[in-house]
């Protein structure tokens with residue numbers, strides 16, 4: 419009812435190039451109009467700006483990191499965990515019986531990957547994962563990492579919300595983790611000798627206030643031949659941006675807009691990277707700390723909440739794989 423929390427906001431140019439001359443607003447939205455708006459936070463207006471140089475949209479103003487916990491204030495971590503447990507039961511069964519013949523494993527991995535990668539579950543590699551090291555940035559309650567653990571990975575997670583510590587520390591199935599921004603972790607003590615083979619940002623990277631710094635930091639942690647995997651919203655048009663802002667404003671900071679330009683942007687920071695991408699149409703999820711839904715209910719939810727707006731605003735997701743070259747000469 420009463421708006422008691424005032425979050426600290428600041429305006430800033432494109433977080434990749436920092437050049438205001440490349441940017442202009444294309445979408446405006448009120449925080450109170452967003453789906454997950456915490457009613458205790460004072461309303462404010464923001465814009466989605468395009469940077470034609472870097473191929474991204476970014477929101478303006480942005481909030482300081484301390485406000486993060488309030489933005490998620492109305493969501494229930496408990497219920498999110500319950501929903502995930504229910505939805506991931508069949509997947510758990512398949513993973514527990516992972517000694518299937520290679521053909522079956524590959525087929526399952528492909529099918530599960532297609533079904534779950536932008537909704538609930540982590541992407542499953544087809545083969546050759548045992549003993550490798552995976553880092554999940556923004557690991558939440560550790561659901562993804564536990565799946566990887568069962569598949570033979572060595573796992574580590576970082577999470578900024580301390581509410582998850584109890585679940586990550588669960589005596590029966592603890593997940594090694596740090597409650598911190600991943601760029602603030604003391605990696606010299608934690609990082610495996612060769613680096614991580616897989617670093618996941620599932621619905622996380624686009625919420626990082628300094629994506630350029632995060633790219634560089636993740637690259638440093640990656641083993642030669644390793645992959646930095648991002649799954650996040652993709653906004654090819656202002657309509658798609660409006661859609662995502664309606665869901666995520668101000669939680670999302672940057673959205674890939676022009677893939678060709680964005681690849682060039684990543685290469686400016688990581689000249690040796692090999693980048694591949696895959697775009698998913700017509701799907702959505704609410705991958706916050708709560709309300710994670712099946713595809714069907716998510717779509718129903720969208721139609722119900724947005725009504726006719728949904729007709730012109732198709733939700734898209736992108737899977738970006740940024741790979742580090744093999745070989746000793748390429749290690750940083």
Ligand SMILES: [Zn+2]
Nearest residue numbers: 432435469472
């Ligand atoms: Zn830019």
